[in-house]
Amino acid sequence: MVGKGFVSVLLLFLFLASLAYLHTVSVSSQDVFTGVCVYSSSSFSVLSNGSSEITVGKELEVGRVYTLFGRLRGSRMDVSRVERSSPDFPLEKVEGFYWVSGGCYLLTEGARIKLGFCLNVSKGSMLSARGIFHGRKFYPVEYRQGRVSSSFREGLPVVVEGVVMYSGKRTILWNGTSEIVLYLPHGFKLTPGKRVRVLGLARFYSIPSLLVGSKGDVHVLGYATERPIGSAKVGEIGRGLCRVISRNGKGLKLDCFDKPLIGFMARVGDEVAFRALVRRGSLLCLSCEVVGHREDLPNSICGGEGVVRVYGGVEWVKVYRNGFGLANVSFDDCWILLKLRKSLKVSLRANETVTAYGRFTLYRGMPALEIDSGEDICSGKC
Amino acid sequence: MFREMLMGVVLGTFTGIMPGIHVNTLGEIWKGNPVTLFSMGLTHTFLDVVPTTFLGVPDEGTALSVLPAHRLAQRGRAMEVVRIALWASAMAVLLSFPLSIFYVKLATHYSPWIGRVAVGILVVLLVVFSGKNWPRTLLIIVLSGLLGLVVFSLPLTHQYYLLFTGLFGIPSVVGGIRGEAPYGEDASIRMRTTSFLVYSSLGTLVGMAASLLPAFTPSQGAVLVSFLSREERPFLVALFSINTSNFMFSFFNYLATGRVRNGIVARMPPLSWSAVHFYLVLSLSLSILILLYGEHLSLFLLRLLGRIPYAHLNGVVLLFLLILALFFDGVLGVFVLLSSALLGIFSLLIGAPRRACMGVLMVPLLVG
Numbered sequence: 001m002v003g004k005g006f007v008s009v010l011l012l013f014l015f016l017a018s019l020a021y022l023h024t025v026s027v028s029s030q031d032v033f034t035g036v037c038v039y040s041s042s043s044f045s046v047l048s049n050g051s052s053e054i055t056v057g058k059e060l061e062v063g064r065v066y067t068l069f070g071r072l073r074g075s076r077m078d079v080s081r082v083e084r085s086s087p088d089f090p091l092e093k094v095e096g097f098y099w100v101s102g103g104c105y106l107l108t109e110g111a112r113i114k115l116g117f118c119l120n121v122s123k124g125s126m127l128s129a130r131g132i133f134h135g136r137k138f139y140p141v142e143y144r145q146g147r148v149s150s151s152f153r154e155g156l157p158v159v160v161e162g163v164v165m166y167s168g169k170r171t172i173l174w175n176g177t178s179e180i181v182l183y184l185p186h187g188f189k190l191t192p193g194k195r196v197r198v199l200g201l202a203r204f205y206s207i208p209s210l211l212v213g214s215k216g217d218v219h220v221l222g223y224a225t226e227r228p229i230g231s232a233k234v235g236e237i238g239r240g241l242c243r244v245i246s247r248n249g250k251g252l253k254l255d256c257f258d259k260p261l262i263g264f265m266a267r268v269g270d271e272v273a274f275r276a277l278v279r280r281g282s283l284l285c286l287s288c289e290v291v292g293h294r295e296d297l298p299n300s301i302c303g304g305e306g307v308v309r310v311y312g313g314v315e316w317v318k319v320y321r322n323g324f325g326l327a328n329v330s331f332d333d334c335w336i337l338l339k340l341r342k343s344l345k346v347s348l349r350a351n352e353t354v355t356a357y358g359r360f361t362l363y364r365g366m367p368a369l370e371i372d373s374g375e376d377i378c379s380g381k382c
Numbered sequence: 383m384f385r386e387m388l389m390g391v392v393l394g395t396f397t398g399i400m401p402g403i404h405v406n407t408l409g410e411i412w413k414g415n416p417v418t419l420f421s422m423g424l425t426h427t428f429l430d431v432v433p434t435t436f437l438g439v440p441d442e443g444t445a446l447s448v449l450p451a452h453r454l455a456q457r458g459r460a461m462e463v464v465r466i467a468l469w470a471s472a473m474a475v476l477l478s479f480p481l482s483i484f485y486v487k488l489a490t491h492y493s494p495w496i497g498r499v500a501v502g503i504l505v506v507l508l509v510v511f512s513g514k515n516w517p518r519t520l521l522i523i524v525l526s527g528l529l530g531l532v533v534f535s536l537p538l539t540h541q542y543y544l545l546f547t548g549l550f551g552i553p554s555v556v557g558g559i560r561g562e563a564p565y566g567e568d569a570s571i572r573m574r575t576t577s578f579l580v581y582s583s584l585g586t587l588v589g590m591a592a593s594l595l596p597a598f599t600p601s602q603g604a605v606l607v608s609f610l611s612r613e614e615r616p617f618l619v620a621l622f623s624i625n626t627s628n629f630m631f632s633f634f635n636y637l638a639t640g641r642v643r644n645g646i647v648a649r650m651p652p653l654s655w656s657a658v659h660f661y662l663v664l665s666l667s668l669s670i671l672i673l674l675y676g677e678h679l680s681l682f683l684l685r686l687l688g689r690i691p692y693a694h695l696n697g698v699v700l701l702f703l704l705i706l707a708l709f710f711d712g713v714l715g716v717f718v719l720l721s722s723a724l725l726g727i728f729s730l731l732i733g734a735p736r737r738a739c740m741g742v743l744m745v746p747l748l749v750g
Contacts (some may be wrong), residue, residue: 004731011728018721019528025714026535042495071535080535 030080031072034088036141037062038116038134048139049089050132058082063117065141087141091130094138097149097157098127099201101213106138107156107201113138123217124148124157124199152202160210161197163224163235164190165279173198173210174235181209188215193237193277193286195221224277229257232278237286239275244268245307245359246372251282255306259283268376269294269307269357294357302334307359310336310369314352326363329354337368344374352379383417387664390421391671397422398429399683401439401699402547402706404540406645416650420633420661421668423646424475427626428672431467432680435460436564436687437699438554440546449736450614452554455564463618464680465569466578470622472669473582474589477623478630479662481590485631486638486655488594497595501744504605508738511609515734522729522738527745529725533718534746540710541718547703548722549739553730555696555703556723563692564684569677573615581611585620589627593635593643600628602744605737630665634658 035047037060045060046053047068055076060066065087070079094113096106104118106127116139121127126146131139148159162175167190171182182190182198190196199217200210212218225236232238242256244266251260254272264285266272271292276283300308312331319325323342328335338356340346348354355378358371371377397405405426433439435451451463505523512519526549533541571578588603607620632643637655642648687695707715722742729739 008728008731011724011731015525015721015724015728018717018724019525019532022532022536022718022721026532029537030535031537071537073539078534080531 026080030069031077032067032069033072033077034065034067034085036087036132036134036139037064037066038132038137038139048132048134049087050092050134051089053134056082063139063141089132091141092133092138093128093130094140095126095128098123098125098145099157109153109156115140119143121145122148124159148199152204152208154202154204156202157199158202158210159197159199161221162195163277164192164194164196165235165277165284167192176235179207181205181207183209183211184218185212185215188218190218190220192284193223195224197221226275229274229276229278229283234278234280236278237275238278238283241271241273241291243271243292243307248372254283257283261285261288264288266290267294267357268372269297269309297357299331301329301331301336304360307357308369309355309357310338311355312336312353314348314350314354316350317348319347326368327354329356335367337363337366338377339363339368339370340377341371344371344377346374346377348379354379386415386417387421387668390418390423391425391668393418394422394425395429395679398426399432399679401433401437401551402543402703404543404645416653417664419646419650420664423629423633423644424626424665424668425672427629428468428471428669428676429679430625431464431622432683435463435467436684437696438557439551439699439703449554450618452564454614454618455566456562458566459568459572460564460566460684461569461677461681462566462571464677465571466573466615466618467622468673468676469571469578470582470585470619471626472673473579474586474623474625474627475630475665475669477583477586478590478627478634478665481586481631482634482658482662485590485594485634489635489638489641498748500591500595501602501747504602505741505744505748507609508605508735508740512735512738518729518732518734519738521732522725522734523741523745525725525728526739526741527749529722530742530746531749533722533742536714536718538711538715538718540707540715543710544707544715544718545722545742547707548719549726549729549742550736551703552700552719552723553726555700556727557730563688563695565688567681567684569681571615573619577616578619581607581616581619582623584610585623586627588620589624589629590631592624592628593631600624601740603628605740608737633661637661 033054035049035054037045038048039046040060040062042059044055044057046055047066056068056079058079065085067083067085068077068079069081070077094106096108098119098121099105099107100123104115106113106115114137116137125148127143129140129143131141149157150159152158160173160175160180162173164171165174166172171184171190173180173182197219198210198212200212203209203211223237226239227236229238229240240256242254244252245255246253247268251262252266253260259282261274261276261283270290272288273291274288275286277286294309297309299311301310301312310329312329315328315330317325317327325340327338327340327348329338356369356371357376358369361368361370393408394405397403397408405423435455438452454463508523509516509520533545585607588606589600592600592603603624604621608617611617629644633647635641635643636647637653637658704716707719726739
């Protein structure tokens with residue numbers, strides 16, 4: 001009679017021997033698959049090598065290449081070992097610009113390739129990638145990052161640096177040679193005079209334009225270069241101290257610059273200290289202040305240059321049929337004719353005292369004063 | 383529709399009463415419509431008690447019921463076990479109606495790590511609850527775990543059949559060669575109704591949990607229940623409820639989330655949650671139908687088997703199981719079956735609890 005203990009030991013021995021044999025079979029008959037992880041969840045992952053795909057019940061990292069060892073059961077593999085590895089399958093090469101907008105893409109001329117996962121590279125930079133296509137997505141395995149393009153190509157990313165010239169309905173940037181329209185994200189505004197670096201997608205409408213996807217694509221670098229107004233060029237900030245010589249709907253005409261100053265109000269004859277952005281057709285006030293009031297100007301009835309203040313008593317007034325009038329104003333031994341256009345809507349009477357601001361001119365060879373508006377003439381010493 | 387349902391019932395009855403033939407095996411061959419597949423799967427869970435009790439050959443869901451069921455059958459309570467299985471399964475179907483409302487909310491919040499933690503706790507409980515027997519329990523858990531790790535990496539198609547038949551079935555069949563044939567036509571359940579309802583509800587809940595956690599199988603759920611009752615009948619009630627409830631809720635999980643939790647639903651086309659009402663009515667109809675003929679069929683089989691000398695019957699069954707292993711996975715399959723059987727018999731000889739053999743599933747899961 002064989003003892004129970006002996007049978008138990010024998011069974012255990014036989015079991016261990018068979019287990020060892022099964023292990024050898026398992027190792028020698030293992031299936032191996034190398035592929036890129038194209039999907040991963042907490043319960044399973046999918047790997048592809050571009051031509052076939054395998055599902056494994058493990059959580060892997062999307063975009064990494066793994067070699068699986070185990071047992072293939074159809075398109076599923078029971079894995080015994082997973083190793084990070086290098087691709088042993090053919091990779092496709094794709095070149096384009098990395099772009100992030102509701103997903104990550106590679107933008108090429110004429111194509112927008114969706115990436116299976118986002119990369120740790122700068123948005124807009126040139127990317128030369130090798131990887132596999134799985135479905136409609138591209139899964140890069142290796143990539144080399146280049147620079148962000150600074151030349152305009154339709155539909156492709158470009159980075160532009162320049163000064164904000166206009167904001168509001170349209171934001172216009174001056175890059176030193178030309179204007180570029182920026183289409184900024186909704187509700188996002190830029191202040192004129194700021195130097196910015198903007199990344200966007202190039203579009204050629206009537207003028208070169210840039211579609212800016214997010215606020216993060218706009219970097220404010222500071223203000224534009226600042227110079228004395230005489231030497232300031234378009235896209236620069238000019239600073240100066242000038243007198244207002246006329247005022248019209250376009251802005252203030254200054255005695256020191258040929259373009260009107262807009263965005264600021266002052267009276268003819270006032271002296272203005274300003275910092276203004278030089279645009280192609282105007283000066284946009286960034287910070288302006290009246291530093292010399294016109295009331296402080298001396299009485300220049302006897303002669304002067306530029307905008308002058310004239311004060312004196314009205315000797316006589318003559319109004320023509322067309323509404324144009326002349327008033328002779330004298331002070332001490334000097335006199336001058338005030339040209340009173342009908343549009344000034346001013347009427348003077350003899351013996352009145354009057355103060356007027358304007359520029360010297362001639363009327364039929366006689367000294368006269370050209371006045372821009374009714375606000376530049378008043379009765380009394382004002 | 384009625385025809386598809388009947389077809390499923392016939393096929394499910396076949397897989398249910400045949401030792402070693404799992405419903406998934408037929409499901410792989412039979413590309414029926416979802417009604418046939420559902421009917422087949424549900425019928426199988428009602429009737430797989432037959433080979434488990436009469437022949438001692440379990441499948442994955444009933445592995446731990448082999449000993450208590452077979453033991454009762456050899457004490458003349460064979461038909462009682464069948465009735466317990468049929469009514470516990472019917473109870474699970476009934477209870478799945480109200481639970482399905484909560485289940486759909488739970489199903490979307492599962493995570494695999496929950497399953498791992500649950501199985502980890504189960505292993506600890508297995509060892510701790512073994513008392514002085516803990517070294518043997520631990521040894522069997524480790525050995526069966528190693529077996530699981532190796533077998534799951536082999537090029538096999540029916541690992542579960544080979545492992546469970548080897549670990550639980552063959553030791554019973556081998557033991558039965560010199561044992562007593564199952565008998566007993568008295569089907570009255572010797573258990574209080576309240577106790578039956580409590581254990582069936584518990585089993586249904588465990589089956590539901592097992593369907594939520596992909597790593598947590600009905601057998602592991604049965605291990606959990608085995609801690610609650612050392613008596614045979616309450617354990618069997620809970621286990622048969624787990625088996626059916628797990629099928630029902632795996633199907634609900636598929637409807638709610640599209641996740642595949644068993645081999646039958648894996649072969650179904652995509653279905654939406656709106657179909658749940660139809661399948662609930664179908665499951666109720668199937669339960670009534672199986673309750674009507676299940677006992678009669680089992681009694682017929684019991685009488686039939688009773689005419690064959692039990693030692694010869696077990697010899698034939700053993701041969702059949704080996705041929706099946708050869709058919710499924712060739713010589714390697716037979717080798718795995720015999721290796722599993724060695725461990726199953728070894729665990730019986732050293733007096734380790736049978737549930738320790740569940741390490742075959744638990745260890746590979748914990749190891750990942």
